[in-house]
Amino acid sequence: MFNTVLIANRGEIARRIAATCQRMGIRTVMVYSSADTHALHVKAGDDAIWIGEAEPQKSYLNAEAIIAAAKRTGAQAIHPGYGFLAENAEFAKACADNGITFIGPSAASITAMGNKSAAKQLMEKAKVPLVPGYHGDNQDPAFLHQQADAMGYPVLIKASAGGGGKGMRIVETSSQFLEALSSCQREAKSSFSNDHVLIERYLQKPRHIEIQVFADTQGNAVHLFERDCSVQRRHQKVIEEAPAPGMTESQRQAMGSAAVAAAQAVNYVGAGTVEFICEGDDFFFMEMNTRLQVEHPVTEQITGFDLVEWQLRVAAGQALPAKQHELRINGHAFEARIYAENPDNQFLPSIGTIDQLIFPAHDSFTLCPVRVDSGIGQGDSISPFYDPMIAKLIVHGVDREDALRKMQIALDQSYISGLHTNLRFLHRLASDEAFMAGDVDTGFIERRYEQLFPAATPISTLDLAVALAAQLYQLGLASNQSVTTTTDPWDQRDYWRGNALLARPFVFTHDEQTYTVYLRHENHCWQLQHNEEIVSFDWSVSAQPAGNLSVRVTLNDQLLHAIIYGASPHFEIRYPHTQRHISYLDPLAIDPLQEDQNAGGLTAPMPGKVLSIAVKTGDTVEAGQLVVVLEAMKMEHSITAPHAGTVTEIFFATGEQVTEGAALLAIEIDNN
Structure with a gap:
């Protein structure tokens, strides 16, 4: 086994690998860019070394600097994680040329599977089912257009060297093809330095099922069952689960055998993922990712094995820790990817500083009922240079229903402020009746758009009362009993007035609608007025250890207990089946002369x-x-x-x- 491993990645995957190495007694070396000087992954290693500026090409994609760092620190092996250089055959070869073990497949295997067109030709020879399409070398736009026309629309253009949804376009009509092709090739060139594409028939209601495979240097190869990654936006996965809902044992065996055959066709060694597109009982090979995947924790949860440990043992020449007949599925697992992005604006990425970060009670990088794997902490910034994923929330239950309930609760107890995130969207998704029933496909979000992005609805007086209680807490009134006991009447905080009743207005906004409520005090009793309705108002607010607030309000005989995240002026109110984002409008902070400088x-x-x-x-x-x-x-x-x-x-x-x-x-x- 290795004494020292250099981890050539960043964020949660670097911390994930370091956790396993630490458990196995292996020293780790972290690399970091200028943007990651204070990142959590830098602190997770035994040593850390700077490798370049923030741009990936100058740091995490700088193979020469990474190999130099390995030599300088005495690392015997390099673990590339996923992304960056994980599937770079030249880097794998450079490691071998410098006497450093690359924890992954050989350069030849990466090359064979890295080009999607060549890989599909290879799979065809291995009798692995393929989606009808063109996978050849002719990249003339007119020829590709002709192939698409002959295939029939819609078609999918996909970068041959791609992954993660980059360099991929769905084309609905012939007139859209050339523009989509040009855009796809530009993006592929930027992301992978290779603008070669392939074209396939686009299936109408497919599921995305992938099989985790593993092989060692001694001729053993197994699969560790499937993951369903169908729920996607922009061709990137949102929630993954294992095992796949509705998967029969015969389908599992057929897909598992095909995946192992695909790996063996390229003499594969290490961890890999064979991805299939499925429609009905049919399944077709899409691609093989020659690395560990972002969603590998759900496989760990249902098998009970640490896949990073498997990688390290295989790279050190050891046999796989288990044979196929020894592998079993135990329960069900979900993983939700928490991103800095704005679902209400086409899921566009968001950058900024994380002001507050709250997750439920959990462990990280271990097999447990609730697990949060993250490389981001409170006060950290999301930059434009790297993937905007903040964390992965993973849960395990005895069955799908149990795991899904844990996922819903865990999402409900998570909160992030300072920038846009997809947390509220994930909560709606996990609670959607079609998702709960397992009726998923790659077009799920578009198909369920109205349910996942419901129209704005007016908030209730109870919601406003909760927001008012939170604002009063910020002003020092934790409850309607918040009065001093001093005998000096001028120190009393009961809002007594000599000539008129207290009627202080508070203005809140929700979904671009403005609401005004009045806090009244009459005959030692508190009241709330909304529109023409006046009701008695009691409240109590207490701070919770996680940094949120527990709020109880009573309006006449209506009682509501809610949890509030955030702080004035922005509150997020949560109670069963409801999440509301409400902002307080401070009249002193509003500039009535402010105008939109960008109109037109x-x-x-x-x-x-x-x-x-x-x-x-x-x-x-x-x-x-x-x-x-x-x-x-x-x-x-x-x-x-x-x-x-x-x-x-x-x-x-x-x-x-x-x-x-x-x-x-x-x-x-x-x-x-």
């Missing part, structure tokens, strides 16, 4: 780099016309004109970085 223009919906500008000053544009392409987190985002008009000014040039909300260009509105 176009602003950046997220931070990123200007990849291309499709218009010039003086051009006339139609509503919905492509004007700018931004790149954020290695994903392309097309920005279209919000209305017809004339471009009067462009504020950024191609290649420049923009912040969220920055004015990109000015469009004079066409009033004709």
Whole structure:
């Protein structure tokens, strides 16, 4: 076994690998960029070494710097984690050339599976089922267009060297093909330095099922069952579970055998994931990821094995810890990916500082009922340079119903402030009746859009009472009994008035609607007035160890117990089956003269780099016309004109970085 392992990655996966190494008595070396100087993963290792500036090309993708760091610190092996150099054949070869063990498959296996087109040709020879499509080398746009037309729409364009949903486009009609192809190739070139694509028939209601495989140097190969990764946005997974709902034992055996055959076809060694697209009883090979996957914890939870430990033992030349007949499924597991993104704005990434980070009682990087794997802490920043994932919330139960209930509770007890996240969306998703029934496919979010993104509804007087109680707590009134016992009447806090009753207004907003309530005090009793209704109002607020507030309010004979996260002016109210985000409007903080400086223009919906500008000053544009392409987190985002008009000014040039909300260009509105 190794004495020292260098972990060539960052965030939660670097911490995850370090936890296993520490348990096995292996010394670890962390690498970090300038953006990660104070990151949690840097503190998790026995040693840490700086390898470059924030941009991935200058740090985590800098193979030369990483190998130099391994030599300098005496590391015998390098674990690449997932992403960055994990599937880079040249890096695997460079490790071998320098006498360093690459904890992963050989360069030859990575090459064989890394090119999706070549891999599918290889799978065809191994009799692994394939989706009909074109996987050849001819990349002439006209030829590819012809192939797509012959195949019939919709079709899927996919980067051959891709992964993580990057370099992928669904094309509905022939007229959209060439523009989608160009965008897909640009994104693939940026992310993988390879713009080669393949084209496949796009299945209408498919499920995304993947099989975890493992092989050693002694000829043993097994699968550790399946994961269902069907629930996706932008072709990236949101919630994964194992085992797949509705999977029969015969289907499991057929897919498991096909996955092992796929691995053996390239003499695979180590951990890998064979991904299938399924429709009905049919399944088709999509690709093989020659690395550990983000969602590997759900497999660990149902098998009871530490897959990183398996990787280390196999890389050291040991046999697999278990044979196929010894592997069993125990219970059910879910993993929810918590991202810094805005689901209400097409899931675009969000950057900023995490002001508050609360998770339920949990362990990390271990087999347990509730597990949170994260490389981000309170006060840390999400930068535009790396993937915006904050944490993975993993739960395990005796069956799917039990695991799902634990997931719902854990999400309800999690809170993040300071930037946009998908936490509330995940809670709605985990509570959706179709999801709870296991009726999932890769178009699930679009199909259930109305349920997952419900229309705004007015809030109740009880909700406003909870928000008012929280605001009063901020003002020092923890309950309606919050009065001093001093005999000096001027020290009393009972809001006595000499000439009139207390009637103080408090203004709140929810879903862009404004609500005003009045706090009244009459005859030593507190009252709340909303519109024309006046009710008695009792409240008590207490701080909880996790940093949230427990609130009880009574309006006449109505009692509500709620939990509040956040602090004035932004409160998140939670009670069974309800989550409300309510903000307090301080009248002294409002500028009545404030105007929208960007009216008639176009602003950046997220931070990123200007990849291309499709218009010039003086051009006339139609509503919905492509004007700018931004790149954020290695994903392309097309920005279209919000209305017809004339471009009067462009504020950024191609290649420049923009912040969220920055004015990109000015469009004079066409009033004709």
